[in-house]
Amino acid sequence: AQSVTQPDIHITVSEGASLELRCNYSYGATPYLFWYVQSPGQGLQLLLKYFSGDTLVQGIKGFEAEFKRSQSSFNLRKPSVHWSDAAEYFCASGGSYIPTFGRGTSLIVHP
Amino acid sequence: DAGVTQSPTHLIKTRGQQVTLRCSPKSGHDTVSWYQQALGQGPQFIFQYYEEEERQRGNFPDRFSGHQFPNYSSELNVNALLLGDSALYLCASSLTGGNSPLHFGNGTRLTVT
Numbered sequence: 001a002q003s004v005t006q007p008d009i010h011i012t013v014s015e016g017a018s019l020e021l022r023c024n025y026s027y028g029a030t031p032y033l034f035w036y037v038q039s040p041g042q043g044l045q046l047l048l049k050y051f052s053g054d055t056l057v058q059g060i061k062g063f064e065a066e067f068k069r070s071q072s073s074f075n076l077r078k079p080s081v082h083w084s085d086a087a088e089y090f091c092a093s094g095g096s097y098i099p100t101f102g103r104g105t106s107l108i109v110h111p
Numbered sequence: 112d113a114g115v116t117q118s119p120t121h122l123i124k125t126r127g128q129q130v131t132l133r134c135s136p137k138s139g140h141d142t143v144s145w146y147q148q149a150l151g152q153g154p155q156f157i158f159q160y161y162e163e164e165e166r167q168r169g170n171f172p173d174r175f176s177g178h179q180f181p182n183y184s185s186e187l188n189v190n191a192l193l194l195g196d197s198a199l200y201l202c203a204s205s206l207t208g209g210n211s212p213l214h215f216g217n218g219t220r221l222t223v224t
Contacts, residue, residue, distance in 0.1 A: 004153075034212060043115070043201055043215035044154070090153050098144065098167055099213065101153035 002027040004093045006102035013081050014110045021076040021105050023091030033074040034092040034099055035065055044090060050074065061085070083109050113138060115216035117202050123222045124192050132187040132219045136204030142166075143185040144213060145177060146201040154201055160185055161207055189221075197223045 003026045013019055025031055032051050036044040048059025055067040065076045074091060086109040092099035116135045124130050136143050142161045146154035156169035160179035179185045183204075189196055199220050203213035 036215075041217070043217040044203075044213075046212050046214070049212050092153075098156055098159055100156070101146075103151075103153045 002031065002093055002100050004091050004100055004102035006089075006091055006105050008105045009103075010106045010108060012108040012110060015083050016080050019076075019078045019081045019085070019107070021089050021091075021107070023074045023076065023102060024072050025074060025091075025093040026072065027093055030069070031093045032099065033065075033067060034094075035059065035063065035074075035076045036090045036092060036101075037061075038088040038090065038104075040087075047076070047089075081107075081109055083111065085109055115202055115204050115214055117200075117216040117219050119219060120217070121220045121222075123224060125224055126192055126194060128192050129188065129190045130192060130221060132189075132200050132202075132221070134185045134187070134202030134204075134216060136183050136185070136202075137214045140204035140206050140211075140214070141183050142205045142207045142211075143179055143183065144203045144205070145185070145187045146203065147171070148199040148201055148218070150198070157187070192223045194223050197221060 005024045034049045035047040038044045047063050048057045050057045050067050057065050088104045090104045091102045118133045144159040145157040148154045157171050158168040159166045163179045174190045176188045199218040201218045203215045205211040205213050
């Protein structure tokens with residue numbers, strides 16, 4: 001069975017600092033990989049997705065993620081965090097358009 | 112272009128009761144998936160509907176059932192509610208075929224007392 005691990009429950013960064021959120025997946029073949037963001041009381045918004053091709057994926061709001069097959073990772077990065085980025089971030093992996101979600105990482109941004 | 116809409120936004124029920132949640136997919140989408148998100152957890156897949164049939168199901172008991180209508184909208188029904196059913200229920204729509212990611216609604220917050 002496929003699984004997704006987000007090892008960090010909470011991440012705290014200062015506004016303007018760089019960000020990296022970790023994600024590891026377990027799947028036999030090359031998976032479909034996603035990052036979603038959830039603001040309080042809201043649904044999930046897709047930040048970016050990887051299906052194949054270039055392993056560095058650009059998303060919305062200045063986010064990017066890199067697929068590393070050798071490490072089974074798909075980490076999310078942003079060079080400069082804004083206060084409005086504070087939210088819950090979910091990594092998801094799926095091979096049949098029904099992704100399995102990690103438990104999420106809560107991003108806290110200090111001014 | 113309307114996104115995924117869910118109703119109601121909040122609901123309070125008593126143990127043993129039954130509940131129906133509703134979802135209208137994003138325009139052009141034909142597939143609807145339902146997820147349960149407990150507090151502090153990631154969404155857990157309940158089931159997916161396509162062409163009015165349940166196409167795939169997650170690890171949820173038969174108390175959870177659904178339906179998809181010809182206009183692609185969907186309902187999630189939960190019978191004999193338990194306290195542990197309290198969660199945010201998320202509906203997501205997509206387009207079958209091709210690389211169509213899920214588009215989520217804002218969810219229905221169900222509280223069982």
